[in-house]
Amino acid sequence: MPRARSLHPDRLAAAALAVIDRDGLAGLTMRAVATELAMSTMALYRYVTDRAELELLVADWCLRDLDTSVPADPQWTDQVKTLALRVRAQVGAHPQAVPLLIANRQRSRPLLRWAESVVTVLAAAGFTGTGRVIALRALVGYLNGALLQEQLGALGGPGTEAIASQTDFPVMRETARAALGVTPEQEFTGGLDIVLRGLRRSDPEPGGPPSS
Template sequence: MSVCRTLSSTMPRPRSLTPEDLAAAALAVIDRAGLADLSMRAVAQELGMGTMSLYRYVPDKTGLEALVVDHVLSTVDTRPPAADWPDQVTALVHRVRDAIAAHPNAVPLTMTHRHRSPALLRWSEAVLEVLAQAGFRGERRVVALRALLGYLIGAVQLEHLGPLSGPGTAAMAAQSEFPLLAETATAGLGVPDGFRRGLDVVLRGLDGS
């Protein structure tokens, strides 16, 4: 038996990684250190491998980000409850919000990678099925889905990047040059469940569209 054959039979085989492995490692980096620290090198270190070896599985950092978004949303239940369509949509929207809220450092990725996430596409299909059964057709259904996506993504980002209880709202509340803005910001500091109430406004508008 040759030396080469002996070595090949005793050396461990290279680790085989799944997309879930990569996404979990990248998400661990984001949760611990923030989105700015996400890199191919950081994820490779998280996995205990060389950076160049990571390129066997994912082409670049953008690919990692897309995997993270899909990983975060993969647990979202896309089965609507037995209810009227506004309550069905409300449940579906809140499930995505809750999944994203569990990893606030990854919130910005939901905007930039929403079209690359099969999980979010499945969710969108579920919402469209609810809207179709409620009688939404053609352009009305297009507008409804875009309005719901726009509200969901925008409101979640505001909740985590510029919350009503945050310094931005407090600064606006202190404005004397813009009295209506100051009054509104002051009132906003104590608004309970602003996400649900804003979604109700969107749904009422869609119901009358």
Template sequence: MPRTPILSASGIRTAALGIIDRHGLDGLSMRKLAAELGVQAASLYGHVATKDDLLHDLAGEILEKVDVTGFADGDWRHGLTMCARSYRAALAEHPNIVPFLAYGPAHREASLRRLDALHGGLVAAGWSRREATMIAASLMYLVFGAALSSFSSGFSEDQALYRDRYPNLDKAHLLPAVAEELDHDSFELALAAFVDGLALRLPR
């Protein structure tokens, strides 16, 4: 007789994330997840209460890859830069779940621990608590803006669309071919400008 697959929390998360990666957030349901795992939907509820709880578990797993250790040496610029780069990289691995993550830390332990380290590192460096909150929020805008869209991929490769009507965009058709490189460099430019600009505002 066929055996019922043994379920585990990690296996459920892996399968759920696979569905989201392939079909987007709307493609995930407890019924589809159960079918993916070869079990009945009722079997899942011994491990996760609701789909929303499962999404929070997935978010926590992804956010474990965000590195906030750079604040430990007291260099807030280094900490902020490491946090931003690792955050963008973590989101890039699973872009379809980014809209769920973009709503803020909610009650997610992994997110709150990292936010606590970021906030503490900034305050220790001399920023006020209000400024630290604003910097953390601004960093999220930067990271999630980069994760939610690709500026370069949004152009057509048809040169005729731009050449005659938009003379300053006569090379825009070349952007999709170098989208990954240009998006990376654009993020780095924005991040450097953000951190350098903040440094000028820090009270001495």
């Protein structure tokens, strides 16, 4: 029996995201989304098979306006940086949904289009074979980790403040005190720059990008 078309997937994704924004990811249940839509839980199953399908809809919805075109920056490192900053800007309004983006990175079409742009830049820069694979994984790993860490708590949060006031680990105390002055933007772009410098200086495969 075909599903009824009275509920557009965008409306369903928006309702699920509203639940996440309000109650956190733990609050995302079929019942909660059904209540948000003023319908029964059983009726919701006419539109999605299970929570996994619902989570994919949310991931796609969060990134529906993501610009995945290859930037016009002259340097490949600047192109990759721009692509990463676009993702951060897009998910900034819905930090609770970051784990869903990570979990669905190999299924979400906006994320796959973004990855296609990244590997296009890497290929043009001379990365080939396993070198390109590792470069992409390094960039995705940094992006995911940085977004998740920012969602869990920025450097200026209570955890850093607690370390800054303890006496058992003096070097960590000194580091935490410096961290209190670091903005989320500085943390993200600074870490990304470190990763990009490492990729630029890595030993290339034959035909890969020259070290600089």
